[in-house]
Amino acid sequence: MDDLADRLTALTFGGLTRDQVTALLIDTVAAWGEEHGWRVYRRAPSVVTLPPPLDRQHSVLDVAIARPGAAPLVVEVDHTDRRRTVEKLLAEAEEGRIPFWVRWGPGRIAEAPPPIHVIPLRVTRHQGRFSRSDLAAPEHSPLPPGMAEAAELPLPPE
Numbered sequence: 001m002d003d004l005a006d007r008l009t010a011l012t013f014g015g016l017t018r019d020q021v022t023a024l025l026i027d028t029v030a031a032w033g034e035e036h037g038w039r040v041y042r043r044a045p046s047v048v049t050l051p052p053p054l055d056r057q058h059s060v061l062d063v064a065i066a067r068p069g070a071a072p073l074v075v076e077v078d079h080t081d082r083r084r085t086v087e088k089l090l091a092e093a094e095e096g097r098i099p100f101w102v103r104w105g106p107g108r109i110a111e112a113p114p115p116i117h118v119i120p121l122r123v124t125r126h127q128g129r130f131s132r133s134d135l136a137a138p139e140h141s142p143l144p145p146g147m148a149e150a151a152e153l154p155l156p157p158e
Contacts, residue, residue, distance in 0.1 A: 014132075015130075016130050045061075046088055061076060075102060086113065106130070
């Protein structure tokens with residue numbers, strides 16, 4: 001599953017709202033699963049029920065991925081640390097699913113208890129918008145011989 005983390009870590013964007021970032025991350029996870037030929041379900045029912053008075057309904061997962069001959073994957077995408085997300089992913093793991101938590105934000109990203117796999121994505125926040133540009137700067141072309149040394153410029157007469 002390292003390729004999922006690599007795919008998400010390579011994402012760059014700028015000036016997106018919280019909902020836009022979350023949608024982009026969910027779309028990226030879904031596309032990754034589809035590219036592997038797996039069945040992808042968005043807003044799939046979780047094994048966890050909602051708190052009362054809605055306890056007859058089930059919570060939903062951002063993405064669930066069915067893989068032939070392998071354990072299903074479940075993915076939650078959050079911009080904050082949520083105890084309920086941890087509880088939901090632990091319950092999914094107890095049912096034999098492999099839980100992933102795509103946790104993004106500008107602040108500290110907390111660890112999660114095993115077996116939850118956290119994919120941390122640091123972003124910057126400016127005026128309520130989020131950006132991510134963590135890619136390394138491109139390498140520049142080498143300078144021609146003799147250009148690497150600084151040349152002294154003459155000072156203008158006083």
